[in-house]
Amino acid sequence: xxxxxxxxxxxxxxxxxxxxxxxxxxxxxxxxxxxxxxxxxxxxxxxxxxxxxxxxxxxxxxxxxxxxxxxxxxxxxxxxxxxxxxxxxxxxxxxxxxxxxxxxxxxxxxxxxxxxxxxxxxxxxxxxxxxxxxxxxxxxxxxxxxxxxxxxxxxxxxxxxxxxxxxxxxxxxxxxxxxxxxxxxxxxxxxxxxxxxxxxxxxxxxxxxxxxxxxxxxxxxxxxxxxxxxxxxxxxxxxxxxxxxxxxxxxxxxxxxxxxxxxxxxxxxxxxxxxxxxxxxxxxxxxxxxxxxxxxxxxxxxxxxxxxxxxxxxxxxxxxxxxxxxxxxxxxxxxxxxxxxxxxxxxxxxxxxxxxxxxxxxxxxxxxxxxxxxxxxxxxxxxxxxxxxxxxxxxxxxxxxxxxxxxxxxxxxxxxxxxxxxxxxxxxxxxxxxxxxxxxxxxxxxxxxxxxxxxxxxxxxxxxxxxxxxxxxxxxxxxxxxxxxxxxxxxxxxxxxxxxxxxxxxxxxxxxxxxxxxxxxxxxxxxxxxxxxxxxxxxxxxxxxxxxxxxxxxxxxxxxxxxxxxxxxxxxxxxxxxxxxxxxxxxxxxxxxxxxxxxxxxxxxxxxxxxxxxxxxxxxxxxxxxx
Numbered sequence: 116x117x118x119x120x121x122x123x124x125x126x127x128x129x130x131x132x133x134x135x136x137x138x139x140x141x142x143x144x145x146x147x148x149x150x151x152x153x154x155x156x157x158x159x160x161x162x163x164x165x166x167x168x169x170x171x172x173x174x175x176x177x178x179x180x181x182x183x184x185x186x187x188x189x190x191x192x193x194x195x196x197x198x199x200x201x202x203x204x205x206x207x208x209x210x211x212x213x214x215x216x217x218x219x220x221x222x223x224x225x226x227x228x229x230x231x232x233x234x235x236x237x238x239x240x241x242x243x244x245x246x247x248x249x250x251x252x253x254x255x256x257x258x259x260x261x262x263x264x265x266x267x268x269x270x271x272x273x274x275x276x277x278x279x280x281x282x283x284x285x286x287x288x289x290x291x292x293x294x295x296x297x298x299x300x301x302x303x304x305x306x307x308x309x310x311x312x313x314x315x316x317x318x319x320x321x322x323x324x325x326x327x328x329x330x331x332x333x334x335x336x337x338x339x340x341x342x343x344x345x346x347x348x349x350x351x352x353x354x355x356x357x358x359x360x361x362x363x364x365x366x367x368x369x370x371x372x373x374x375x376x377x378x379x380x381x382x383x384x385x386x387x388x389x390x391x392x393x394x395x396x397x398x399x400x401x402x403x404x405x406x407x408x409x410x411x412x413x414x415x416x417x418x419x420x421x422x423x424x425x426x427x428x429x430x431x432x433x434x435x436x437x438x439x440x441x442x443x444x445x446x447x448x449x450x451x452x453x454x455x456x457x458x459x460x461x462x463x464x465x466x467x468x469x470x471x472x473x474x475x476x477x478x479x480x481x482x483x484x485x486x487x488x489x490x491x492x493x494x495x496x497x498x499x500x501x502x503x504x505x506x507x508x509x510x511x512x513x514x515x516x517x518x519x520x521x522x523x524x525x526x527x528x529x530x531x532x533x534x535x536x537x538x539x540x541x542x543x544x545x546x547x548x549x550x551x552x553x554x555x556x557x558x559x560x561x562x563x564x565x566x567x568x569x570x571x572x573x574x575x576x577x578x579x580x581x582x583x584x585x586x587x588x589x590x591x592x593x594x595x596x597x598x599x600x601x602x603x604x605x606x607x608x609x610x611x612x613x614x615x616x617x618x619x620x621x622x623x624x625x626x627x628x629x630x631x632x633x634x635x636x637x638x639x640x641x642x643x644x645x646x647x648x649x650x651x652x653x654x655x656x657x658x659x660x661x662x663x664x665x666x667x668x669x670x671x672x673x674x675x676x677x678x679x680x681x682x683x684x685x686x687x688x689x690x691x692x693x694x695x696x697x698x699x700x701x702x703x704x705x706x707x708x709x710x711x712x713x714x715x716x717x718x719x720x721x722x723x724x725x726x727x728x729x730x731x732x733x734x735x736x737x738x739x740x741x742x
Contacts, residue, residue: 118371120310124347127308127367128269129318132339133300133325134276134332135215140296141275142205142249142548143198147332150293152281155190159200160287162186163239163246186287187241189278199292201244204547208233208251208273212298213551215330216253216273218561219300222324223268225257227558231273233548237541240534241288242277243295249545250274250301259320263313267305274299279336285454297332300325306343311364311371314342318363326590327566342366342524349374350517353536357524365528369437373530376436377517384514387486389427391510394481395503398422398491401476407468409456413493420493421503424481425510428488433462437529442513446490448532449509450502455494458506462488570594578607587615596633603644610640613653620654621661630664631657638668652677 140147162185189200197203213231220227235247242248250272257268276297278290302321308314318340325331325338332338340357344367352374357366399419402410410420425432432443447457461478465471474489483489490510492502512518521537522530570589574580578601580588588597593614600610614636618628639656642648648656652672659671666674699710 118368118375120371123371123375125309125367125371126306126343126345126351127314128304128306128343129308129314129321129363130304130341130343130353131300131302131318131321131325132341133302134337135212135298135300136330136332137209137211137215137298139209140199141209141212141273141298142207142296143196144206145196145199145296146194147297148194148293150192150194150291152190152291155192155291157191158188159191160186160188161241161244163241185241187244188287188289189244189292190281190289191292195292195295199244199295205249208548208551209298212273214557214561215298215328216271216300217553217558218328218330218563219302219325220254220257220271221558221561221563222327222566223254223257223259223271223302225254225268225271227254227553228252229553231551231553233545233550235543235545236274237543238277241290242280243275244278244292248274248277249548253300259317259324261313261316261320263309263316264307266307266317268302269305270301270303272301274301308367311367314367315360315364318360322360323567323590327564327570329564329592342370344370344374346371346374348378348517350519351536352517352519353521354524354530355521355533362524362526362528366524366530369528370522370530373436373440374517376434377442377513380431380434380436380442380513381515381517383431384427387427389425389514391507391514392424392426392481393507394423395500395507396422396481398477398480401473401480402469405468405473406470409467410469410493418494419496419499420491421496421499422477422481422489422491423503423507424483425488425490427486428510429486430462430488431513432460432488432490438527440529440531445513445532446506446509449505450492452532452534453502453505454498455492455502457492458502459491459493460488574607580607580611584608584611587611591615596636600637600640603640605640605644606650609643609650609653613639613657617654617657621658624658626658626661628661630661632664635660635664635668642668642672648672648677 134147137147139145191200198205208231217227231251231253233249233251236250237246238248239246251274253271253273255268255270257271258265259268260266276294276299278292278295281289281291283289304317304321308317322338326333335358339355340360340363342354342357342363343351344354345351352370354366354370357363397419398421399414402414402420405411405414414420432446433441435441436445441462443458443460443462446460450458459467459469461474461483464474477483477489477491478487481487481489490503490506492499492506494502509518519536521533521535523533524530567586567589571582571586574585574589575582578585584607588594588611591597591614597610597614601607618631622628635657639648639653639660642656643650643653655675656668656672656677659675659677660666660668663671663674
């Protein structure tokens with residue numbers, strides 16, 4: 116379904132969460148390294164409860180977190196301390212992390228605060244042992260330039276990363292403390308993004324700026340993108356945890372589509388004069404001898420089956436609002452928050468072992484007519500009741516509005532419900548961390564990096580590289596080595612391929628490319644530059660060095676049989692191959708050069724430069740054709 120985003124009144128903004136590559140965590144001296152769960156040497160647990168703000172309010176998102184009492188287990192290590200366990204006050208803010216944050220703020224053209232004040236942001240999903248996350252406001256009113264004009268940067272904050280979730284057991288969750296406290300910057304744009312493709316451009320540009328500092332962590336999970344989306348008549352929805360850049364546009368597209376479809380469902384429900392029957396009916400007896408494995412297993416363990424009627428909802432609970440997601444999926448998400456496995460609804464029944472007779476018996480008991488939908492849940496009575504109450508809330512919302520929500524991004528670009536959108540009641544001052552004055556001397560002493568985009572343009576101009584090759588090299592950690600090697604007379608494109616492509620190819624062969632050092636590359640390029648190795652032999656030479664890193668480049672070249680050959684030997688090899696392929700030359704003419712070139716290069720195994728081989732081969736072909 117093609118959407119006109121301007122006509123829809125799309126409003127979109129992005130939040131980027133990027134871990135910083137610092138020696139230690141934000142409020143203690145522990146290292147920021149990843150640990151395997153098996154290395155944990157101590158474990159403890161907590162129960163968390165919401166607290167009131169300074170105005171006596173309790174955040175609505177925090178209230179929903181305690182819908183079901185959950186126990187949070189934490190795995191600690193010899194690389195974590197009492198600060199992560201919330202058994203010791205935090206120390207002063209990490210000066211290195213603050214410096215990196217200020218550099219990023221400058222790159223985003225932001226107005227930087229005079230004094231950094233740390234705040235507490237209530238988080239009681241267990242991802243922080245203290246029940247809150249510490250965050251500090253760095254700057255605001257920045258901007259970046261895009262193809263659609265300037266996009267404002269509303270806020271930059273420096274905060275601590277959350278604990279890493281290991282396992283969700285329903286009534287308990289296991290977290291690892293290795294990630295908790297790693298310094299993190301949060302960048303929030305203004306709602307200036309006008310389309311899904313524009314969202315992807317903005318996310319890509321912000322990612323480029325962060326990587327250009329050379330001081331952020333790389334790899335899966337080190338950067339996350341949250342997307343805020345609304346349309347005219349809809350609501351602001353925050354979709355959290357978009358891991359891949361190539362999903363950002365899909366997330367925006369599918370959320371706009373979801374809100375369009377929900378508004379259509381609302382209009383249809385109102386046209387039908389639909390309403391929600393608040394009565395919850397116990398229908399357990401109907402399923403006493405059910406063939407449904409899910410229901411039978413629940414009843415055997417002491418569970419019940421409860422049901423409710425949604426008058427006029429028939430066909431709409433099962434209506435698709437995103438690919439493979441329906442209004443019923445939204446209701447199921449709410450029910451799962453109460454600790455049940457999901458819902459059954461009559462738009463999809465009979466199915467899952469539930470028979471038509473059982474469905475009809477439930478409909479009769481609830482006095483549901485053909486225009487009504489029936490929702491059922493199973494589980495322990497208290498959970499089932501809370502789950503069905505949550506479903507009734509979502510059904511009433513469907514009649515009235517698109518709810519403001521925080522949602523979790525799914526791998527295909529769709530999303531699922533997490534919790535209500537939080538409000539201002541979740542923030543309050545941190546009293547254990549002293550404020551930090553941002554002085555003019557601190558700002559003037561910042562070492563500003565060259566942006567990848569600017570470096571890429573320079574490489575295209577100075578080294579005559581393609582745009583693609585220039586950006587690959589500009590964004591690579593190997594760029595200083597590239598610039599050093601380019602002081603010689605080597606081809607820039609060959610250097611880029613050797614530094615960036617060949618190691619990937621060798622890694623796919625299972626070779627330990629981590630054995631290759633900068634000195635290995637320098638020595639290999641020196642052999643090419645001095646005419647002692649053809650550029651075609653670089654792959655084989657690096658392969659040999661990956662296997663035997665203790666060897667010098669000269670020794671590895673000799674062991675691999677890559678010593679260069681002189682022009683006379685090249686002519687001899689070419690004549691021998693061409694002499695055996697005279698018929699091919701006479702039938703194809705000059706077009707025979709391509710297949711013969713492959714044969715010659717295979718014979719010489721990288722010992723000769725391709726341009727020399729090509730010139731000699733063309734000469735030999737012309738000799739035959741002129742006879």
